[in-house]
Amino acid sequence: MPDQPHSPTTETADTDPRAPRAPGPSPYSERLWVPLWWWPVGFTIAGLLAAEIHMGAPGLRAWLPYLLLTPVPVWILLWMSRHRLDVTVADDGTAELRVDRAHLPVSFVARAVAVAPTAKSAALGRQLDPAAYVQHHAWIGPMALLVLDDPDDPTPYWLVSTRRPDRVLAALGLPSAG
Template identity: 80%
Template sequence: MDNEKRAADPYSERLWVPLWWWPIAFAIAGLLAAEIHMGAPGVRAWLPYALLFPVPVWVLLWLSRHRVRVHGDASGTPELHADRAHLPVNFVSRAAVVAPTAKSAAMGRQLDPAAYVQHRPWIGPMVLLVLDDPDDPTPYWLISTRHPERVLAALGLPSAG
């Protein structure tokens, strides 16, 4: 059932950490384990490696847990899911792609404190969705995604940027 649901989604993306982080994380865990080991015999020879090598796997998988997904709700209206939050497209008045070069400005002084932000520093582009909902105090959403044009196309929104 879950695979059928995913196949029907117009867009789905998991925000994985870069692949080059994995060897670095294992190298750090190996250095820490070797520091604890320090040539000692017995349990201290293998226990640090057994205990520390699962840590970078858990940390990197935990950092990669977020998803960006677009699918239709019960009425067929596209809906954006950014992790646990969801936004029906009928509440979006404008949408734009935030280029990696403009990301620091969008996340800096120009950022409204009431905005919903799902930012991943290892992903360059973002999607800006300006809301038009009088009952919601959130002015806009800023969502990290590797393919912002595909997200906007799946939502059926024209890109303004």
């Protein structure tokens, strides 16, 4: 009977993480920047290297290493910060996780958990399945673990670095187990 109200135990689009969602803006987006303190360290290393080269050249050529080596830490640190993690809503209304160019529809996720920074080494150590999809960044402590339920995919789970795993899981509509 379609006119009856849903009981609290009945799964609806609001409670079922596999139900289609209404299209809209990205519910979560994160750029995985390197820590701010890496920037002065990078410039200090480039400056020390330029000073070493400066000692061997007189005149105007002495300042050339500073000019040429200053962009190097900028390029390296921006390159290391290029990774993105997004939760998007597809045209059919289902949510999906996008990590760089890889994407995972939420319909294939059986369960998910936020991995604390203290449990990160265990998750990446002996317990790590070689077939798992791992997007690890050492400068980010917590991770999100998404166990897959797809018989056609040999990947058992995704393990991705994120600063706010609970918000990622909430944006996907998945309860955090654990």
